Amino acid sequence: MQFMNTHCxxxxxxxxxxxxxxxxxxFFAGLTHEEVSAVHVQIDNVSYSHGETIYLHxxxxxxxxxxxxxxxKLVRYPNGDAMxxxxxxxxxxxxxxxxxxxxxxxxxxxxxxxxxxxxxxxxPVVSKxxxxxxxxxxxxxxxxxxxxxxxxxxxxxxxxxSVPARERMARLLLRLRDGDSNRIYxxxxxxxxxxxxxxxxxxxxxxxxxxxxxxLVRTGxxxxxxxxADIAALExxxxxxxxx
Amino acid sequence: MQFMNTHCxxxxxxxxxxxxxxxxxxFFAGLTHEEVSAVHVQIDNVSYSHGETIYLHxxxxxxxxxxxxxxxKLVRYPNGDAMxxxxxxxxxxxxxxxxxxxxxxxxxxxxxxxxxxxxxxxxPVVSKxxxxxxxxxxxxxxxxxxxxxxxxxxxxxxxxxSVPARERMARLLLRLRDGDSNRIYxxxxxxxxxxxxxxxxxxxxxxxxxxxxxxLVRTGxxxxxxxxADIAALExxxxxxxxx
DNA sequence: CGCTAGCTTGAGAGAGTTCAAGAATCGTGG
DNA sequence: CCACGATTCTTGAACTCTCTCAAGCTAGCG
Numbered sequence: 001m002q003f004m005n006t007h008c009x010x011x012x013x014x015x016x017x018x019x020x021x022x023x024x025x026x027f028f029a030g031l032t033h034e035e036v037s038a039v040h041v042q043i044d045n046v047s048y049s050h051g052e053t054i055y056l057h058x059x060x061x062x063x064x065x066x067x068x069x070x071x072x073k074l075v076r077y078p079n080g081d082a083m084x085x086x087x088x089x090x091x092x093x094x095x096x097x098x099x100x101x102x103x104x105x106x107x108x109x110x111x112x113x114x115x116x117x118x119x120x121x122x123x124p125v126v127s128k129x130x131x132x133x134x135x136x137x138x139x140x141x142x143x144x145x146x147x148x149x150x151x152x153x154x155x156x157x158x159x160x161x162s163v164p165a166r167e168r169m170a171r172l173l174l175r176l177r178d179g180d181s182n183r184i185y186x187x188x189x190x191x192x193x194x195x196x197x198x199x200x201x202x203x204x205x206x207x208x209x210x211x212x213x214x215x216l217v218r219t220g221x222x223x224x225x226x227x228x229a230d231i232a233a234l235e236x237x238x239x240x241x242x243x244x
Numbered sequence: 245m246q247f248m249n250t251h252c253x254x255x256x257x258x259x260x261x262x263x264x265x266x267x268x269x270x271f272f273a274g275l276t277h278e279e280v281s282a283v284h285v286q287i288d289n290v291s292y293s294h295g296e297t298i299y300l301h302x303x304x305x306x307x308x309x310x311x312x313x314x315x316x317k318l319v320r321y322p323n324g325d326a327m328x329x330x331x332x333x334x335x336x337x338x339x340x341x342x343x344x345x346x347x348x349x350x351x352x353x354x355x356x357x358x359x360x361x362x363x364x365x366x367x368p369v370v371s372k373x374x375x376x377x378x379x380x381x382x383x384x385x386x387x388x389x390x391x392x393x394x395x396x397x398x399x400x401x402x403x404x405x406s407v408p409a410r411e412r413m414a415r416l417l418l419r420l421r422d423g424d425s426n427r428i429y430x431x432x433x434x435x436x437x438x439x440x441x442x443x444x445x446x447x448x449x450x451x452x453x454x455x456x457x458x459x460l461v462r463t464g465x466x467x468x469x470x471x472x473a474d475i476a477a478l479e480x481x482x483x484x485x486x487x488x
Numbered sequence: 489c490g491c492t493a494g495c496t497t498g499a500g501a502g503a504g505t506t507c508a509a510g511a512a513t514c515g516t517g518g
Numbered sequence: 519c520c521a522c523g524a525t526t527c528t529t530g531a532a533c534t535c536t537c538t539c540a541a542g543c544t545a546g547c548g
Contacts, residue, residue, distance in 0.1 A: 159403035
């Protein structure tokens with residue numbers, strides 16, 4: 001297993017942090033420009049390559065990560081069992097680590113999917129801001145709420161045993177899109193298995209079927225791989241409109 | 245379908261709110277006694293009978309409910325489908341509605357299981373407190389974080405298709421205990437089905453099997469019904485140590 | 489008393505697992 | 519640059535758990 005920051009490159013507080021300045025749903029919404037500038041110097045601009053471990057489950061919580069590019073999978077292990085499950089996938093411009101901040105320790109393994117770039121903010125800075133600016137804290141709390149909602153929907157849509165694997169796979173792929181494009185983040189069969197809770201063999205069969213039906217085209221080689229999807233068709237499969 | 249407050253009884257701000265005064269994990273932790281007293285008059289002491297709907301999905305969020313006795317099931321409907329799923333069960337002394345406060349609308353159907361008593365607090369009061377006392381808001385955010393954690397664990401433990409239904413049922417029952425007792429909140433087979441995502445028939449077979457093995461004894465009649473469980477044995481089943 | 493909703497029980501069918509073997513791909517080091 | 523082992527992915531066949539369908543039972547309620 002890789003440990004955090006193995007290859008992670010970081011450079012200190014640049015003037016511009018795209019995820020933070022003036023965007024909608026921005027992390028620092030509720031703070032004035034001067035207030036933001038004051039903490040800007042403490043923010044690291046970091047990047048992780050595909051497969052790198054960003055946070056290690058159980059480690060002390062020290063930073064927050066605002067995702068700018070790529071995706072991050074959050075892995076949780078069931079009580080004492082070996083079977084790992086991916087419980088959430090974080091995409092831009094969401095934040096990883098709010099739960100860790102509150103719990104004191106990291107709550108999942110967090111692993112990079114694709115090239116991940118983001119802003120890393122020390123927790124002391126964040127919690128201080130929380131105490132100084134209730135609006136800022138409120139904003140953070142909303143982040144948490146949307147994570148909860150996302151997880152609940154994940155649970156309802158993806159883990160229902162009686163819904164055919166093909167249908168659940170379609171729903172899953174639609175959630176793993178890169179923004180609104182027709183490209184889908186590359187996850188390994190093992191990852192997909194950990195999300196849908198089926199065997200790798202079943203995942204392979206379903207993906208193969210989708211490919212042969214033209215719903216999915218594989219582009220790029222392996223770790224750089226993207227699926228290109230026929231979104232409309234996937235949506236029909238997800239709704240159960242396309243039988244076998 | 246029942247609507248909120250159909251039979252709900254409420255009486256206004258008594259001097260004592262057991263869930264609020266001086267308990268650990270208390271809702272008002274972080275506030276002084278005087279500050280708590282100031283809002284006390286705005287708190288309703290409410291109770292709901294088994295099966296009553298407490299919150300209605302999609303309705304405007306107006307109050308928070310701190311549970312003192314009984315349990316509350318949170319039901320979510322998948323996209324346009326008829327199949328309902330229970331995504332969380334809230335037990336004393338947790339809070340229902342923090343997510344609704346942040347989202348603006350109620351996020352699930354909330355239905356009483358057993359006799360539910362609790363303190364109902366108007367949201368304007370809560371959000372005002374959040375803005376005034378960052379510590380209080382922080383406390384609320386921790387509530388949300390623990391809901392998230394609970395939901396993720398729920399997902400991992402209970403919804404894995406490849407784990408036999410018997411095993412998942414045992415895990416589920418262990419989560420539905422009344423505190424640390426060996427009594428288990430009474431949920432209908434339909435409810436259990438909505439949590440494990442299996443058919444009612446399968447639920448019935450598993451419960452019957454547990455009963456005949458002496459892991460479960462039914463006491464009380466119907467809507468007052470409790471299961472009494474052999475916790476240690478259930479834990480062994482949950483861990484997969486007892487085959488068939 | 490009969491009606492309805494909830495629960496039980498049985499037999500057959502199907503989706504996904506398990507087991508097993510083989511193909512493709514990647515990284516590494518000679 | 520190629521050979522090597524290690525992953526990752528693919529494919530097949532038998533098995534098994536759960537679903538489906540169908541019928542009967544029980545309990546509560548008007």
